[in-house]
Amino acid sequence: MRVATKICGLSTPETLDAAIAGGASHVGFVFFPQSPRHLTFDLAAGLAACVPARVGRVGVFVDPDDALLAKAIETGRLDALQLHKVRGERAAAIAARFRLPLWIAIAIRTRADLDQGRGWKGIAQRLVYDARTPAGALPGGMGLRFDWKLLDGFSHPLPWALSGGLSPGNVADAIGVTGARMVDVSSGVESAPGVKDVDKIAAFLQAVARS
Numbered sequence: 001m002r003v004a005t006k007i008c009g010l011s012t013p014e015t016l017d018a019a020i021a022g023g024a025s026h027v028g029f030v031f032f033p034q035s036p037r038h039l040t041f042d043l044a045a046g047l048a049a050c051v052p053a054r055v056g057r058v059g060v061f062v063d064p065d066d067a068l069l070a071k072a073i074e075t076g077r078l079d080a081l082q083l084h085k086v087r088g089e090r091a092a093a094i095a096a097r098f099r100l101p102l103w104i105a106i107a108i109r110t111r112a113d114l115d116q117g118r119g120w121k122g123i124a125q126r127l128v129y130d131a132r133t134p135a136g137a138l139p140g141g142m143g144l145r146f147d148w149k150l151l152d153g154f155s156h157p158l159p160w161a162l163s164g165g166l167s168p169g170n171v172a173d174a175i176g177v178t179g180a181r182m183v184d185v186s187s188g189v190e191s192a193p194g195v196k197d198v199d200k201i202a203a204f205l206q207a208v209a210r211s
């Protein structure tokens with residue numbers, strides 16, 4: 001079965017088209033003003049209108065309030081919400097109010113970090129294993145990877161995606177080592193922070209399709 005791929009942090013029609021044409025299963029729209037990939041609601045609306053029904057639109061948020069979520073869901077026509085730095089109770093309230101699948105980002109540095117995933121059963125639909133970033137840095141999109149061997153033998157409580165520091169050059173290895181059925185990339189398909197590169201997107205998706 002083909003490995004699903006989310007290309008995250010898209011912000012132009014050309015790079016969105018490259019992701020869709022290359023076979024991405026999901027595209028990620030970031031709603032976090034501190035990020036170089038942050039989308040205005042107008043931009044999100046324009047991009048969302050170009051995404052076919054077979055491709056999922058995932059909104060990426062850092063501890064968002066309801067007003068941001070409501071506007072982003074409406075303009076970005078979101079199919080799922082990826083949440084960073086959100087506690088269980090708050091996430092449950094978001095799920096109850098907005099009735100969309102939750103993808104929870106788990107920041108990984110040690111094997112013990114993986115265990116946090118167990119608390120999300122019954123609240124989230126997917127875990128996104130990403131590398132823990134330094135204090136004060138963005139919680140994602142930093143091109144940092146964790147030790148994939150930490151996933152060896154781990155019994156995953158939920159469907160999961162592998163994220164953090166993936167690139168066209170290492171994604172096949174990453175899939176081979178971890179057995180991931182879904183991968184997520186942002187800076188590995190950029191030429192500068194926030195600037196996606198159509199050739200890198202195509203190369204990444206080709207590498208995934210070959211694995």
Ligand SMILES: O=C(O)c1ccccc1NCC(=O)[C@H](O)[C@H](O)COP(=O)(O)O
Pocket residue numbers: 008009028030032035036037060061062084130138139140141142143144163164165166184185186187188
């Ligand atoms: O991408 C961002 O700017 C971002 C900002 C704040 C929270 C999350 C963010 N991205 C989340 C993602 O899903 C990225 O694809 C993931 O962290 C992997 O990024 P990278 O290591 O650059 O491939």
